[in-house]
Amino acid sequence: MTSIETTQKLKAKFGDLISEPVEFRGEITVKVADAEQIVAVCEFAKKQLGYDYLVDVSSLDNYGDDPRWTIVYHLRSLASGCELRFKTDVSEEKSELPSVIGIWRTVNWHEREIYDMMGIRFRGHPDLRRILMWEGYPYFPLRKDFPLAGKPSDIPGVAFSKPAPLEGGPFVTVAGANSATTREPRVRNPEK
Amino acid sequence: MATVQNIEIPDSAARSTLAADELQDAVGDKMVLNMGPSHPATHGVLRILLELDGEVITKADPDVGYLHRGDEKIAENMTYTQFIPYTDRLDYLAPLANNVAYALAVEKALGIHDKLPPRCQYIRVMCCELARISAHLLGLGAFAMDVGAVTVFLLTFTEREKIYNLAESASGARLTTTYTRIGGLMRDIPPTWCDQVRQFLKEFAVALAEVEVLLTRNRIWVDRLRDLAVISKEMAIDCGLSGPNLRGSGIEWDLRKNQPYLCYKDLQFDIPTGSVGDCYDRYLVRMEEMRQSMRILEQCVNKIPGGAENKTHEPVNVADGKVVLPPKQGVMTKMEELIHQFMLVTEGMNVPSGEVYFGHENPKGELGFYICSKGGGVPYRLKIRSPSFINLSILGELMPGAMVSDVPVILGSIDFVMGESDR
Numbered sequence: 001m002t003s004i005e006t007t008q009k010l011k012a013k014f015g016d017l018i019s020e021p022v023e024f025r026g027e028i029t030v031k032v033a034d035a036e037q038i039v040a041v042c043e044f045a046k047k048q049l050g051y052d053y054l055v056d057v058s059s060l061d062n063y064g065d066d067p068r069w070t071i072v073y074h075l076r077s078l079a080s081g082c083e084l085r086f087k088t089d090v091s092e093e094k095s096e097l098p099s100v101i102g103i104w105r106t107v108n109w110h111e112r113e114i115y116d117m118m119g120i121r122f123r124g125h126p127d128l129r130r131i132l133m134w135e136g137y138p139y140f141p142l143r144k145d146f147p148l149a150g151k152p153s154d155i156p157g158v159a160f161s162k163p164a165p166l167e168g169g170p171f172v173t174v175a176g177a178n179s180a181t182t183r184e185p186r187v188r189n190p191e192k
Numbered sequence: 193m194a195t196v197q198n199i200e201i202p203d204s205a206a207r208s209t210l211a212a213d214e215l216q217d218a219v220g221d222k223m224v225l226n227m228g229p230s231h232p233a234t235h236g237v238l239r240i241l242l243e244l245d246g247e248v249i250t251k252a253d254p255d256v257g258y259l260h261r262g263d264e265k266i267a268e269n270m271t272y273t274q275f276i277p278y279t280d281r282l283d284y285l286a287p288l289a290n291n292v293a294y295a296l297a298v299e300k301a302l303g304i305h306d307k308l309p310p311r312c313q314y315i316r317v318m319c320c321e322l323a324r325i326s327a328h329l330l331g332l333g334a335f336a337m338d339v340g341a342v343t344v345f346l347l348t349f350t351e352r353e354k355i356y357n358l359a360e361s362a363s364g365a366r367l368t369t370t371y372t373r374i375g376g377l378m379r380d381i382p383p384t385w386c387d388q389v390r391q392f393l394k395e396f397a398v399a400l401a402e403v404e405v406l407l408t409r410n411r412i413w414v415d416r417l418r419d420l421a422v423i424s425k426e427m428a429i430d431c432g433l434s435g436p437n438l439r440g441s442g443i444e445w446d447l448r449k450n451q452p453y454l455c456y457k458d459l460q461f462d463i464p465t466g467s468v469g470d471c472y473d474r475y476l477v478r479m480e481e482m483r484q485s486m487r488i489l490e491q492c493v494n495k496i497p498g499g500a501e502n503k504t505h506e507p508v509n510v511a512d513g514k515v516v517l518p519p520k521q522g523v524m525t526k527m528e529e530l531i532h533q534f535m536l537v538t539e540g541m542n543v544p545s546g547e548v549y550f551g552h553e554n555p556k557g558e559l560g561f562y563i564c565s566k567g568g569g570v571p572y573r574l575k576i577r578s579p580s581f582i583n584l585s586i587l588g589e590l591m592p593g594a595m596v597s598d599v600p601v602i603l604g605s606i607d608f609v610m611g612e613s614d615r
Contacts, residue, residue, distance in 0.1 A: 024546040024547065024548065025300055025301070025303060025546070025548050027547075027548060027549065029547065052429050052430075053429055054432055055432070055549070055551065055558070055560065056549070056560055056562060056575065056577040058562050058573070058575035059575075060564055060572075060573050061573075072547075072562065072575075074549055074560075074562070074577075078443065078445055081450050081451065083549075085547075085549070104430060104432065105427075105430045105431050105432075106430065106431045106432030106582060106585065108585055109581065109582065109585040110582075113581075117264075130257075131256060131257055132257035132260040132614060132615075133257060133260065134257070141262060141265060142264060142265055146265075148265060148266070
């Protein structure tokens with residue numbers, strides 16, 4: 001069974017829920033119209049079409065467009081080597097869709113990462129915590145409206161609650177500023 | 193004035209009841225042990241919260257993210273070529289393989305991945321296999337050291353040093369190689385490089401045999417690794433493991449064979465697989481993979497188009513002025529090439545809008561890049577599927593039931609890099 005045949009089976013089963021397959025560089029992408037149905041579609045893909053291996057889950061921020069979020073699932077069948085990509089849209093007001101953790105266990109950390117980076121919640125995920133950023137961080141850094149330089153935020157926890165000695169420098173030399181001798185405490189004259 | 197202090201010394205029977213009481217209290221009490229983020233056995237900055245019942249782990253919660261640098265965010269803000277140095281820092285034990293993986297992903301998006309000149313393909317394959325040996329050597333050396341066999345570490349690091357020399361002679365840098373460019377390579381290999389590789393292979397075969405003698409039938413090594421942290425086939429697939437960890441569980445899946453890229457189709461090599469899926473199997477798979485890499489390298493140095501010295505002037509870059517920088521001589525003398533140079537440096541190559549995923553068999557597993565382009569020289573979204581991140585997510589299921597002293601063994605057998613896991 002090739003990837004394109006599996007999309008025909010999906011179409012036969014789910015009808016309008018599944019879009020026409022798009023092929024680009026030999027990869028097949030299928031759009032799932034309703035994010036709420038993603039569990040049923042994924043379950044069918046795994047049980048009936050043999051997509052037993054979930055390669056990756058990614059997220060896109062279509063900033064300025066509606067719906068804002070797109071979740072991308074990369075599926076693979078280890079037996080036949082077929083690959084298929086599901087995409088589904090989620091609106092910004094909702095920012096929530098069902099988790100597929102009951103189908104592939106590997107999705108656990110993928111969904112936590114998407115929640116951490118984009119702020120999209122997965123209903124039914126048993127442990128939806130931040131994973132790369134720390135607990136309590138107020139922003140979602142991969143959103144397009146988050147600046148590359150970052151935003152200041154209070155860092156909770158005891159380890160870094162006080163400013164570090166030499167915080168803010170001396171790392172960069174500014175033209176016309178003090179020389180290293182006057183700037184760095186360790187080379188200061190102790191008598192002054 | 194001297195004071196008198198009474199010291200109560202209970203008899204042995206009283207002491208033993210006292211001790212029994214203490215023991216009674218301890219039973220059922222669980223202790224939470226915070227391992228890492230800075231611990232020699234966590235190979236970087238992995239933190240694991242272990243819940244212990246005596247010496248037995250009842251719960252493990254890995255905590256990653258200490259090395260998060262926001263590589264995906266950074267990628268959205270620069271041209272495709274500018275991101276190549278960042279890939280060195282993903283799996284920093286195999287930067288050459290990361291370079292190749294990223295270049296192939298962008299080339300797939302451009303649609304030129306099947307037009308790469310054969311010489312370029314062979315050089316890239318050699319880079320990947322050297323990187324695989326280098327990464328496995330470090331993983332194995334650190335693994336053995338954590339289990340108590342320090343000699344192996346010294347042996348493997350001696351060999352890694354030679355691979356660093358090879359990387360330096362090809363790319364100019366030992367660690368941050370940035371050797372590939374989109375559509376080719378930074379430069380051709382030096383004429384003596386193939387001989388250097390041959391020399392390395394000769395010496396490495398001896399060293400690998402020595403490591404084999406030290407470990408494979410070593411009673412302590414076998415006893416500590418066998419039947420520990422068994423990953424079944426179903427679990428490996430369900431948890432999305434890749435690379436040697438997947439193959440250690442007996443699944444014959446290698447992207448070099450199953451989805452051949454570069455010139456892997458023309459090369460002879462085998463895919464080792466395990467039978468039980470325990471730590472010992474994963475160790476054996478890595479050992480055999482290094483031998484297969486040697487086999488591939490030997491074929492490559494003999495078959496490389498143009499030969500070692502490239503007397504026939506085989507190209508290493510695709511002949512497309514809109515992707516690859518023109519030669520400097522042309523930039524100074526020809527109008528068209530000056531324009532190409534200017535456009536490539538300022539705007540970058542124009543990647544047509546669309547999305548691609550390319551998975552590459554890296555030493556740690558499948559390193560994938562998902563590129564979503566909306567046209568232009570900057571990716572709209574670049575997702576890195578890092579094998580270490582996904583391989584680590586299994587720890588929470590793997591560790592309960594093992595002893596505290598098994599933790600370094602399990603971590604060593606999973607073989608991860610936090611630079612890649614946290615991105």
